[in-house]
Amino acid sequence: MDTIVEMKHITKRFPGIIANNDVSFSLRKGEIHALLGENGAGKSTLMSILFGMYQADEGEIYIRGKPVHIANPYTATKLGIGMVHQHFKLVHNLTVTENIILGMEPRKSFGRIDMASAQKNIEALSTRYGLAVDPSAKIEDITVGMQQRVEILKMLYRNADILIFDEPTAVLTPQEISELMHIMRRLIEEGKSIILITHKLKEIKMAADRCTILRRGAVIGTVQVADTSEEQMAEMMVGRTVSFKVPKKPSEPTDxxxxxxxxxxxxxxxxxxxxxxxxxxxxxxxxxxxxxxxxxxxxxxxxxxxxxxxxxxxxxxxxxxxxxxxxxxxxxxxLGHIPEDRHKYGLVLDFNMAENMILQTYFNEPLSKHGILNAEAIHRHSQDLMEQFDVRSSLGALSIGRSLSGGNQQKAIIAREIYRSxxxxxxxxxxxxxxxxxxxxxxxxxxxxxxxxxxxxxxxxxxxxxxxxxxxxxxxxxxxxxxxxxxxxxxxxxxxxxxxxxxxxxxxxxx
Ligand SMILES: Nc1ncnc2c1ncn2[C@@H]1O[C@H](COP(=O)(O)OP(=O)(O)O)[C@@H](O)[C@H]1O
Ligand SMILES: [Mg+2]
Missing domain, CATH: 3.40.50.300 (P-loop containing nucleotide triphosphate hydrolases)
Structure with missing residues (x-):
């Protein structure tokens, strides 16, 4: 089998953290290669490097055997690489069609956008791959599941054949997941190759050929999925045995x-x-x-x-x-609330974590007194919470919300809500x-x-x-x-x- 992507000795540092530490990874043509690792293990970073959003500090990338420098997503797109991000990158007040063709608009005379031809092209793709969307709906009005289908269509519209799915099933219903698995198989049949990031071992078992496991930025190993049990993969991932069942006694409901x-x-x-x-x-x-x-x-x-x-x-x-x-x-x-959309309602992404951890309580002592915030108390409070709930970030309470990995953002919200009890x-x-x-x-x-x-x-x-x-x-x-x-x-x-x-x-x- 030909190797279509080869990443060699990739190292990427962020302030205070090595997100990828000498990572080597390869994708064969026609395979589904799963990338497994705890939240913050460095999966999205590695894929962002492949997609040209970040530059590696060290290491090389070969696409179809040739060394490449992927300076930006535009170069990646030209190399046939497409990515569905963990957090979608759609423009909320534009329609489905406008989002799919953004930057690739088909033109007719006088530079006008040829909406009819765009629409037709999208409809063809959407029927071919079973990706049902409402082309004229605005993104802000459609479900997360449909938003994802828009992202997939966007990638297919650009003729990508190296497809990166960053936790695509995290937001899907069981039905949508089996549809997606079906879609991915169809993509493989058409000669595409897929990198699939998922935490769900069942999905890896169901769909993937090989699986590379990352832990704290480093590769633990690459396994043949058919020869490896879910338990073995889980253990490689977290470095200890994990229980799949929630221990709890019968509930004692009162009023x-x-x-x-x-x-x-x-x-x-x-x-x-x-x-x-x-x-x-x-x-x-x-x-x-x-x-x-x-x-x-x-x-x-x-x-x-x-x-x-x-x-x-x-x-x-x-x-x-x-x-x-x-x-x-x-x-x-x-009332406490762990919201469905952690970016929209859970965190203020441009605030640091110290500020994010006190959004509903900043007016209480000791966080503030006589209406004046106590920076030291706020910092200490947030730092404690993050340690207690194992929220990993490069700069602790000083990290900006946006810089945390998705899973760690979620853990931070949960920490804040549960702490308020x-x-x-x-x-x-x-x-x-x-x-x-x-x-x-x-x-x-x-x-x-x-x-x-x-x-x-x-x-x-x-x-x-x-x-x-x-x-x-x-x-x-x-x-x-x-x-x-x-x-x-x-x-x-x-x-x-x-x-x-x-x-x-x-x-x-x-x-
Ligand atoms: N832009 C960034 N600035 C600073 N730190 C970052 C940035 N992106 C990711 N990180 C850090 O790098 C590590 C790996 O993150 P990520 O690749 O998103 O993990 P994963 O996708 O495996 O959950 C995390 O500790 C994260 O906080
Ligand atoms: Mg990620």
């Missing part, structure tokens, strides 16, 4: 902390996304809202946290109606994009919160997480609760039927 009655919420298209929804969440339980992406979960989360106006109904937290309360009041009433913690996709070591840790933290008598309202698209972590599961389908079940007595099959709308379960009567 109701969150009471939702007749809630109606509209989506961005002004259609009802949540329809007369009722729910009770009790202290001492992990209550999970499960469902296929786009069935109203985001709108429900936004309504609860104050990010979206409701149409009608009531939300009672801790005995207090909060449906029209400002966000700070909800926070002070006992809110009575109700809304956790939306809390482990999305995290490595198994970190997932194990976060799950333990959430269970510990529960055992303190707090409630966790979990939103997860991950069937395994739902079944493993939740005590009670409410399935949401088209903005309504299709059924509520006990996590111990249900199974993947029953949930799947309710999630797809083919079966209704039991819903209690609410007064």
């Amino acid at each position: 109701i902390i969150l009471k939702i009655r007749n809630l109606c919420v509209k989506n961005n298209k002004q259609l009802l996304a949540i329809k007369n929804l009722n729910l009770d969440v009790k202290r001492g339980e992990i209550f999970c809202v499960a469902g296929i992406d786009g069935n109203g979960q985001s709108e429900l989360i936004e309504a609860l946290t104050g990010l979206r106006k409701i149409e009608s109904g009531t939300i009672e937290l801790n005995g207090k109606q909060i449906q029209s309360a400002p966000i700070r009041e909800r926070t002070l009433t006992g 809110p009575q109700l913690l809304i956790a939306a996709q809390p482990t999305r994009g995290l490595d198994i070591g970190a997932i194990e840790y976060i799950h333990r933290c959430l269970v510990a919160e529960r055992d303190k008598g707090h409630a966790i309202l979990l939103f997860s698209l991950e069937m395994e997480e739902v079944l493993n972590l939740a005590d009670t599961i409410a399935v949401i389908y088209e903005g309504e609760i299709a059924g509520i079940v006990n996590a111990d007595t249900t199974n993947e099959n029953e949930l799947g039927l309710m999630m797809s709308g083919s079966q209704k379960g039991v819903v209690p009567d609410y007064e």
